[in-house]
Amino acid sequence: MNENKKRCAIGVDFGGTYVKMARVAEDGTIGARASFATKDLKGVDGWLDEVERHAFALMADLPADMEWAGVGVGVPGFVDYAKGFVHDLTNVPGWTGVPLAERLGRRFRQIVRVDNDVNAMAVGECTYGAGQAYQHAVFITLGTGVGGGLLINNSLYRGAYSMAGEIGHVSIDMNGPVAPTGRGGVEQYVGNRRIVERTLREIDAGRTSSILERAGGKREAVTPKLICQAAEAGDELAQEIFDFVADCLATMMASVAYLLQPQAFIIGGGVSAAGPVLFEPLRRHLNKRLNPHFAEKLVIKRARLGNDAGVIGAAALTFLE
C-alpha cells in the first residue's frame, strides 16, 4: 500500500434485476458507476466476465492520487463471510456453493470481500451514513422481505456461522402464518407484497378508500408507495395500513431492543421512504411497547445512503480491518 495515495474500491451490489457497480473512495464518495441486467447473464461465469469488464473500465480513469484497494460484493442470500463463500442465493438460480471471493481474487489479484447484501448496506450506513455516530446499532431494510444488520462494539456482528441479523424472521406471533423460516416472522406482515395484499383485502371487504382510484382501478398497480401517497393525502384505510405495519415493526424492534439494547435503529429500503406516515406511528408504538429505561435513549433514524448503500457498503467491506 502506498501511504500517499487514497484508497478506493469497486463495490458490487448484486440485485435480482440489476447488478450495480461503483468505484468508491475511502471517504465514501462515488467516482464512477456502471450497471448491467442480471437476466441476460450466462451463469456464474457470465456474471464474473461482466463484473471484470466493468471493474477495469471503472478503474481506467483512476485519478493519479488514488490506488485500487479491493473489490467488495453484496449478494442477496446466505454467505460465509470469512471464506467469501456463497451458500445459496434465494432468487438467483445457479448460485449454490460458489467460492466467489476466490474466483474474483483470481481475476483481480486484489482484496475481495463478499457479504450478504443487507450486511453490506449496514456497513455502508454505519461507516458513511446515518449510523456513523454509533457503536451499537441495528440496521433494518424494508422491501420484499425485511433484512437486518447488527453493529456491536463498532463492528458488524455476523454470529457463529456468518448468518446473524435475519431480523425478518423474528416472530411477532407464535401462531402466525407458517413459512419455511417459522411462524409469524415480521416480514410475513410488512413485506411489500403483504402490505399490498392486506390493503386489497380491506378494499374487497368493502372499505372505502382512494387507493384503487389512485392506481387507475388496476389492482396490480397498487404499491406501498401509492398506499403511502394515499395516507399522506388523508386516506383512512391507507393510514390504518401504515399504522399496522408500524406496530408489527415496533413489536419486533421492542424484542430486539430488550435483547441488544442498541443506541439506534437505522431503517432503510423502499418502504422507509414513506417518511412520517411510517415513522410517526412507529415511534408511538415502540414507546408503548418498551419500558422507559429502554425507550428513552433509543434513536430511530432513516437510512441516508438510499440506493447507493449497496455499492458503497460493498466497497467499504474492503476498507475494514
Add this chain to the structure above:
Amino acid sequence: MNENKKRCAIGVDFGGTYVKMARVAEDGTIGARASFATKDLKGVDGWLDEVERHAFALMADLPADMEWAGVGVGVPGFVDYAKGFVHDLTNVPGWTGVPLAERLGRRFRQIVRVDNDVNAMAVGECTYGAGQAYQHAVFITLGTGVGGGLLINNSLYRGAYSMAGEIGHVSIDMNGPVAPTGRGGVEQYVGNRRIVERTLREIDAGRTSSILERAGGKREAVTPKLICQAAEAGDELAQEIFDFVADCLATMMASVAYLLQPQAFIIGGGVSAAGPVLFEPLRRHLNKRLNPHFAEKLVIKRARLGNDAGVIGAAALTFLE
C-alpha cells in the same frame, strides 16, 4: 498482584430471600460459604455491614498460596455495570440509585464489580460451566421471570446502556398480555406463576389430571416441580403444559437465533430442572421453527453450576479483563 499466588474472590448472590456468599478460586472452585436472610436487614447500610462481616470471615482462613483479588456482586435488577451503579431492584425496597461498587470499594479496598444477577450467572456458566466451549452463546434462566445473558465474541455483551439480555420481554404475540414491558413477552407465558395458573385453569375447566391430588388437594401447593413430576408419570395435562411452555420458549429462541445465530443456548433456573420433559419438546419445536441452516449446528444445553451459578459468576466478574 503476586504472580505466585492463586487469585480468589468473594462472590455475592443477592437474592430476594437470601444473600448467598462464597469464596471462589480462579479455577471456579468454592472454598467457603456463607448466607444470611434478606428480610431482617436495615436498608443498604445493613446489607453492607453483613456482607463486610461475612466476607472477612470467609477470608480469615485463606490458604497461604492464595490472594484476595476482588468482590463481585450479582443483584436482581437494573445495573450500570461500567459504574457499578444500581438503578433499581425490582423486588427489594430502598435500593434505588445506589453506587454499590463505590460503597463496597470503600470497605474492602479491592476490585469490586456489580452486575445484574442473570449476567453474573451467565458469566459463571460461560467461564466454568456448560458454556465453556463457546464464543457465542445465549444464557437463559427460567424462574419467576425469564432472564438472559449474551456471550458475544467470548465476552458478556451488555448493550449500549448496560441492560441488554432482557430476553423475558421478547414478544411471542403482538396482541398478547399487556405488561409495563410491552405485550406478549415470553415470561408472561412461562414464568413459574404463569405455568401454575395455566394448569389450574385447565383443571378448573374440568380436565382430569393427577396434579391436584399430588398437591394434597391444595391449589397453593401446585408448583412447576410438581407439574413436572406428574408429566414424568404420564399425566397428559402436565405433558401438554410443558409442551406449551417449550413451544413458547422455542418461539423466542428461534427469534433470538435468527438475530444472533449463537452456537448454543444454555438454559438454567428452576424450571430447567425438569429435564427431558422440557428439553425434548423444546428441541422439537425449535427445529420446526428454524430453517435448517440455523437449526442444525445449534446446541441446547442445560446449565451446570445449579444454585452455585450466582456466587461463582459474581466472583468470576472480578477475574475478567
